[in-house]
Amino acid sequence: MNVLGLSFYYHDSAAALVKDGVLVAAAEEERFSRLKHDSGFPTLAIEFVLSQAGLTIHDVDHIVFYEKPFVKFERMLLTAMATFPRSSAVFRESMQRWVTDKLWIKSLMQKEMGVPGSKLLFADHHMSHAASSFFTSPFEDSAILTVDGAGEWSTATYGVGRGNKIEIIKELRFPHSLGLLYSAFTAYCGFEINEGEYKLMGMHPYGQPKYCKEIYELLEVGEDGSIWHDMKYFAYHYSRDQTLAEAFGQHFGKPARDPKLQDQSLDPYYCDMAASIQKVTEEILLKMATWLHKETGMKNLCLAGGVALNSVANYKILRQGPFENVYIHPAPGDDGGSVGAAYWAYNHLLDQPRGPGLTHAYLGSEYSDDEIRAFLEKYDIPYTYYEDDEEFFQFAAQALADGMVCGWYRGRFEWGPRALGSRSIIADPRKQEMKEKLNAKIKFREAFRPFAPSVLEERANEFFDFPEAADWWPGRFMLYVAPVREEKRDVLPAITHEDGSGRLQTVYKETNPAYHRLIERFGELTDVPVIMNTSFNLxxxxxxxxxxxxxxxFSLSGMDLLLMNNFVVEESAKKKIADTKFTLRHEGDSVTEMVS
Structure with missing residues (x-):
């Protein structure tokens, strides 16, 4: 049985294909369209996942959308009516979008894919989150906690998964939301909502949690972690472009930070505010987990929803929470809803048996040696090719040890927002100057942003407080921020954050042998089986x-080498075709390479 899951029309549109219980392909539309956080209909992602599975759209038995549009429309409509006339602008704009597009998603899918309406199904938003985590986990039964901004009405759910069924036992409802609370402080500290939450999390170690009491004065928090917002401080429920009401800045005695200043300095006040909301978020999540454990008595926990991308909080739940085991899907946000929608239909609705757990996130497209060579030769890009893998890994490891920054492009790209050694920029973590170099000259981003360490799974606990790494699956998806061992912080200055932590990725030989061998070879040269890793993008x-x-x-950045499979492109190639920019565009039913 073939089930196609889709998420779109909010942000991070995606498609996923479950074939006889196995997730064979999943991808965000933005990877192909080249539009960051593309929210449009995922035509290219659908084309890819079907091709990867060797199917056409007519081979698909069911197509499942990750939420219920009419229920979400009800929430939008009732919220606008309850806050009128303040909501008049957002009501007008949202009604235009909903009446013209978003309400008619069933008709749109029929038209775009040429399928009968009988094949289309609709899952609840938070059920999609829950299914994405539970049905890809290694657990036969588990408690499930989903936390995000908002779905239809739900902002968090507490659930239980047993076998191929999921039961939601409790929910929190809009506008009261831990995800929206964290986003409110993202905006307050001068960052873009749905984009800057990473920055807020990265900034928090530079401050002290001085304002937790003041934050709690905006809320009521139950013993189960349920929260109630005093809505006079917030505007996201009625405003088109404002998250915070004027009372918010008055309460804290300082206005929201000007977004134009975010790249220029680390203001101590906003660092303290970031530290405070991070601590409050962790405390509320721990309350949620503690209540859920007490209620269910289960030893396993599955996390999902956008808040599950808070890797700092995830580690606290693992170490300080009541559960023995924690699993998090590699795409816990709305993109992962496409996977959850497909699994919800396959397992829960259609009563099919569980498939294998998801041991890796390499579910995207890949390109062969012949395809890479054809591209390089078409545009006369000079390269060196290593026939022998070991010779190539020796060259690449030595290049890193010599201080070079390399683009690493190999295998199927990663599902979710993390670069996990298929589409990565890599460097030597032993060199302090690498952090500044990558931020300023390659990533062109804020100086305080941290970089992730990729470490051999079998040696992770030597360098991080991460014992029994093989048991903690989210580590392979870079979803924990763990302390760097104190005696290793001077060894790994480029990946050790301000508070002595690192967002590690544990690398397994069986799931990414090439990346594992590169790190292993680097360790043989340096005695440090860890490399610095960030996503391959500007x-x-x-x-x-x-x-x-x-x-x-590569050509627009300060990288020294481009490593595509066993092909090596050196920096001198940038000068040869400095005026050439490569891109992709979609023509008809195929993706074709274009040059402009």
């Missing part, structure tokens, strides 16, 4: 998909 762009994207990003 600020404001999606992670690269096609070889042309990889070369373009």
């Amino acid at each position: 600020k404001g762009e999606p992670i690269v998909e096609h070889p042309s994207h990889a070369f373009n990003t």
Whole structure:
């Protein structure tokens, strides 16, 4: 049985294909369209997942959308009516979008894909989140906690998964939302909502949690972690472009930070505010987890929803929470809803048996040696090719040890927002100057942003407080921020954050043998089996998909080498075709390489 899951029309549109219980392909539309956080209909992602599975759209048994549009429309309509006339502008704009497009998603899917309406199904938003985590986990039964901004009405759910069924036992409802609370402080600290939450989390170690009491004065928090907002401080429920009411800044005695200043300095006040909301978020999540454990008595926990991308909080739940085991899907946000929608239909609705757990996130497209060579030779890009893998890994590891920054492009790209050693920029973590170099000259982003360490799974606990790494699946998806061992912080200055932590990725030989061997070889040269890893993209762009994207990003940045499979492109190649920019565009039913 073939089930296609879709998410779109909010942000991070995506498609996923479950074939006989196995997730065979999943991808965000932005990787192909090259539009960051593309929210449009995922035509290219659908084309890819079907191709990867060797199917056409007519081979698909069911197509499942990740939420229920009419229920979400009800929430939008009733909220606007309850806050009128303040909501008049957002009501007018949202009604235009909903009446013209979003209400008619069933008709749109029929038209775009040429399928009968009988094949289309609709899951609840938070059920999609829950299913994405539970049905890809290694657990036969588990408690499930989903937390995000908002779905239809739900902002968080508490659930239980047993076998191929999920039961939601409790929910929190809009406008009271831990995800929206964190986004409110993202806006207050001068960052863009749905984009800057990473920055807020990265900034928090530079401050002290001085304002927790003042934050709690905006809320009521139950013993189960349920929250109630005093809505006089917030505007997101009635405003088109404002998250915060004037009372918010008055309460804290300082207005929201000017977004134009975010790249220029770390203001101590807003660092303290970031530290405070991070601590409050962790405390509320721990309350939620503690109540859920007490209510269910289960030893396992599955997390999902956008808040599950808070890797700092995830580690606290693992270490301080009541559950023995924690699992998090590699795309816990709305993109992952496409996976959850497909699994909800396959397992829960259609009563099919569980498939295998998701041991890796390499579910995207890949390009062969012949395809990479054809691209390089078409545009006369000079390269060196290593026939022998070991010779190539020796060269790449030595280049890193010599201080070079490399673009690493190999295998199927990663599902979710993290670069996990298929589309990565890599460097030597032992060199302090690498952090500044990558932020300023390659990523072109804020100086305080941290970089992730990729470490051999079997040696992770030597460098991080991460014992029994093989048991903690989210580590392979870079979803925990763990302390760097104190005696190793001077060894790994480029990836050790201000508070002595690192957002590690544990690398397994069986799921990414090439990346594992590169790190292993680097460890043989340096005694440090850890490399510095960040996503292969420039600020404001999606992670690269096609070889042309990889070369373009390489040529516009300060990287020293581009490593595509066993092909090596040196920095001198940038000068040869400095005026050439490579891109992709969609023509008809195929994705074709274009040059402009």
